[in-house]
Amino acid sequence: MVAVSIIMPIYNVMDTLEKSIQSLLNQTCKDFELILVNDGSTDSSGRICDEFQKKDNRILVIHQENTGSGFARNAGLDQAVGEYIYFSDPDDYVEADLIKENLKIALENQANMVVFGYYEEIISNGKIKQTKELPDLSVLATKEDFRKSFRVFQKLNSNIIWNKFYRHRYLLENNCRFTGQRVGQDALFNHLVYRDLESVYFNPVPYYHYVTRIGSAMNRYHSDRFLLEYVIAEQFEKLLVHWQYEQIYHDLISLAYWSTLYVELNNLVLKDCPLNNHQKEQRMVAILHHPKIQEILFSLNSGLEEKPHIQLLIFLLKNAKYQLVLRVIRAKNQLSNNYYHVFELLKR
Known part of the structure; x- marks a missing residue:
């Protein structure tokens, strides 16, 4: 068993994939596995994954027919052995201490979920606008605490998954899986997670760089x-x-x-x-x-x-x-x- 299983769904992202994977391999904490799920890419994304796997035995590559990012993440969950699960996207990148510092919080408190901050980067005409988004909460120990504080919790965008550590056992016990819906499967997954959630801890530090490129598929x-x-x-x-x-x-x-x-x-x-x-x-x-x-x-x-x-x-x-x-x-x-x-x- 490893401390963290990182799961990344991949589909035709060869321009950003190497930077994204490398930012995860550069983590100061080494106790993790990286599961790369090549979801039927038609560009060189699959080859890039295989090349990284040859260099690092912490990497597991899954090649499958295109089923969408939700089912690709499920394929990763099926193979994961980590005590905590972390989902990262292949067109973004992370800070080097993401795993080390959030895993410390998770293990010390046996948290079901740890939520941390992130940077939002908008790229337009070669220029980058960066803003910082941080949680306003500290600890929500009980189900009632979480539910009463949900309005504040939602301000950080409760739908996203890449600023959260999930306790693997909690996901299994509550049958938290992704749907095949092409858009919004992150939100639907989190709605399952939140149904009976307790023991949530917050880290007011940004680690994830969420990159939006004007003209991307979301703008079609x-x-x-x-x-x-x-x-x-x-x-x-x-x-x-x-x-x-x-x-x-x-x-x-x-x-x-x-x-x-x-x-x-x-x-x-x-x-x-x-x-x-x-x-x-x-x-x-x-x-x-x-x-x-x-x-x-x-x-x-x-x-x-x-x-x-x-x-x-x-x-x-x-x-x-x-x-x-x-x-x-x-x-x-x-x-x-x-x-x-x-x-x-x-x-x-």
């Missing part, structure tokens, strides 16, 4: 994006119902369903969206007929009333100003894309 049109996001919102609501906290966190449920709508609005303004304006309007009308979307649009206590930009879009949607909605989304996206360059200009 997907015809089923709304339905995939809707499944995530439904599972989130079921989690809070399981806790019997659905009334306390009613606003978080509303925001989850609003996010499904907002993601689809962004989906419709992407450059590669094949729909014409009339088809986009029809798409929005169909989505607005979903019961949960109706509820957040017309409820007087959805919890969204204090968010002016959301209220503007809701007002336009309720009044069938669909083309104006799309123009607002385009303008907001353009402003976001230009923000970094304007900020750098102001600094100079």
Whole structure:
């Protein structure tokens, strides 16, 4: 047995893979195994994995047909022998003390989960904007502690998996596995983890570099994006119902369903969206007929009333100003894309 099993799903990431793997091999703590799951890559990613395996006996490479990152992570879990599980993505990289310092916290407290900070890096036109995200909590010892503090916990993005150590035994005992859903399997996995979670410890230090490249696959049109996001919102609501906290966190449920709508609005303004304006309007009308979307649009206590930009879009949607909605989304996206360059200009 090793202390930590690191699992990395890999699909056509040859440009970033070597840096990502090397950052893990450079860890100051050496008591780990690195499971690389080549999920049917058609570029040289599989060959890169094999070359690393020849150089380091801590590496296990699994080659399989393409099934998606969720099932690839499950394949890694099936082989893992570590006391703790850590998931890393092949287009990101990590600090050298990530394992050493978070494993120390995990082992000293026999934690079911350790949560740490991360850097968010946005790369656009060759320039990098970096921000730091850190947890605001310390220790949540009991199930009730975790549930009562979930609003604060969620501020660090409760859906992500790469800023967390998971106790392997806890995952096994609670049958925490990934689904085959193409988008959002991280969130669905964490919803299973959170159902009966206790003994959670936080480390207010950033170790992970989450890299977003403008123009990546996440910024491309997907015809089923709304339905995939809707499944995530439904599972989130079921989690809070399981806790019997659905009334306390009613606003978080509303925001989850609003996010499904907002993601689809962004989906419709992407450059590669094949729909014409009339088809986009029809798409929005169909989505607005979903019961949960109706509820957040017309409820007087959805919890969204204090968010002016959301209220503007809701007002336009309720009044069938669909083309104006799309123009607002385009303008907001353009402003976001230009923000970094304007900020750098102001600094100079």
